[in-house]
Amino acid sequence: MGYSGFKIIKEGLFGQKGWKPVWRNPEPKPEYDVIIIGGGGHGLSTAYYLAKEHGITNVAVLEKGYLGGGNIGRNTTIVRANYFLPGNSEFYSHSLKLWEGMEQDLNYNTMMSQRGVLNLFHSDGQRDEFVRRGNAMINQGDDAILLSSEGVREQVPFIDFENTRFPIYGGLLHKRGGTARHDAVAWGYARGADQRGVDLIQNCEVTAIDIESGVVKGVQTSRGPIRAKKVAIVVAGRSSQVAAMAGIRLPIESHVLQAFVSEGVKPLLNNVVSFGMGHFYISQSDKGGLVFGGDLDFYASYAARGNLPMAEHVMDAAMTLMPAIGKARVLRSWGGIMDMSPDGSPIIDKTDTDGLFLNCGWCYGGFKAVPASGFAYAHLIAKKMPHKTAAKFRLDRFATGQDLLDEEGTGSQHNLH
Amino acid sequence: MRLPCPLCGDRDRREFYYQGHALMLERPLRDAGDAAWDNYLHNRDNPAGETRDLWHHEAGCGAWIVVTRNTVTHEVLDAILVEKARV
Numbered sequence: 001m002g003y004s005g006f007k008i009i010k011e012g013l014f015g016q017k018g019w020k021p022v023w024r025n026p027e028p029k030p031e032y033d034v035i036i037i038g039g040g041g042h043g044l045s046t047a048y049y050l051a052k053e054h055g056i057t058n059v060a061v062l063e064k065g066y067l068g069g070g071n072i073g074r075n076t077t078i079v080r081a082n083y084f085l086p087g088n089s090e091f092y093s094h095s096l097k098l099w100e101g102m103e104q105d106l107n108y109n110t111m112m113s114q115r116g117v118l119n120l121f122h123s124d125g126q127r128d129e130f131v132r133r134g135n136a137m138i139n140q141g142d143d144a145i146l147l148s149s150e151g152v153r154e155q156v157p158f159i160d161f162e163n164t165r166f167p168i169y170g171g172l173l174h175k176r177g178g179t180a181r182h183d184a185v186a187w188g189y190a191r192g193a194d195q196r197g198v199d200l201i202q203n204c205e206v207t208a209i210d211i212e213s214g215v216v217k218g219v220q221t222s223r224g225p226i227r228a229k230k231v232a233i234v235v236a237g238r239s240s241q242v243a244a245m246a247g248i249r250l251p252i253e254s255h256v257l258q259a260f261v262s263e264g265v266k267p268l269l270n271n272v273v274s275f276g277m278g279h280f281y282i283s284q285s286d287k288g289g290l291v292f293g294g295d296l297d298f299y300a301s302y303a304a305r306g307n308l309p310m311a312e313h314v315m316d317a318a319m320t321l322m323p324a325i326g327k328a329r330v331l332r333s334w335g336g337i338m339d340m341s342p343d344g345s346p347i348i349d350k351t352d353t354d355g356l357f358l359n360c361g362w363c364y365g366g367f368k369a370v371p372a373s374g375f376a377y378a379h380l381i382a383k384k385m386p387h388k389t390a391a392k393f394r395l396d397r398f399a400t401g402q403d404l405l406d407e408e409g410t411g412s413q414h415n416l417h
Numbered sequence: 418m419r420l421p422c423p424l425c426g427d428r429d430r431r432e433f434y435y436q437g438h439a440l441m442l443e444r445p446l447r448d449a450g451d452a453a454w455d456n457y458l459h460n461r462d463n464p465a466g467e468t469r470d471l472w473h474h475e476a477g478c479g480a481w482i483v484v485t486r487n488t489v490t491h492e493v494l495d496a497i498l499v500e501k502a503r504v
Contacts, residue, residue: 240463
């Protein structure tokens, strides 16, 4: 069933009775060519691109809970390609291009809104750093515009320009960045994969990975054993537990990252605005709610909820940047479990077990990576060779110290990202 | 979250700096080899449940403590001084 404006009008006239479930709910088969563990954004996009780009459709996505119930349903929906380091830069650039074509490709409204991402700077030194980053983005083929303080005022008049400690010197505007409807991204990829024959199996927890003589043979699940020629792990915050089933100890620490949404207010913010000095960023949803967040709580956690200190810090930063929103009430806060790698960059790689693949370490940046991560992971699974946009996301870079992707320049060490 | 500093009693989490898993106390010997150092510096058990991690009471008494805590519930079970954890 394809979606179109005509279809919406037709269903409106006939009582909305013609809509059907968009994916099947199949029983697991005894054997697949590829099993993907994890039915989140990255897992579903991997399944989609395996089918679409490589014609591999005898695939099962095994999800412990429901599709898109993890971080794809818990993020702040920001899409951008403003990375600096070679390795990251081409990957996120590719991802943004896939975002731009996603709705047509999937025939699904993901509400992709290229409203612009505006990073503010507050000193001459920071301006120099942003000029350098902007040039790197332009060299990569993406867009960046350096705005003066006046230029920022035209974009976002409601922020405090006279802040004594962090005056607004200007900003780097990345116009092709923006937001997308996070759940719809998962559903769009799920539907696209299902239409191409992929089995999406929910409420199916993997309890063991079967390995014989260094070759993966399948998995044990809460719904029985399933054999497979290839098994691909992509489970974000739970990566350490699933990898441990294959005897792998990962360079990952799971942390909680909080996010917040206010009651709906009138249109106030056109862009995504980040206030780096306060570890704060904010955008306004189409419903009017202000969606904002800050930094990690900074202790290992699987609780999917945070503590008060970071919540207070985020509110402090919000009031520092935009005193105008001080009377808006916070409706909800929540937390996601971040698979933090030592250098803050992801891992898409083979493992020492033949046929077993690994995709993790997305830290707090997994949402914008959903299309390119699935694209590159599908390529790796199909061809056993990394895709050129993700060749540097190697698991062994921490052990060797070569080609670390320390985007923040703080050091390749846990607790610094 | 409040942490029970063995010297100061229950204190706000804000007074503590988080270092990471308590395996940081088990520093390998200089010639232990790359695998041992990789395990020490990067690889983690990352348990969903009970863990032991290292905190510094930097805005309090300055003690380094090993906290036993549950990463799923945020329940704090125990805290002892590093010098006692090392034996």
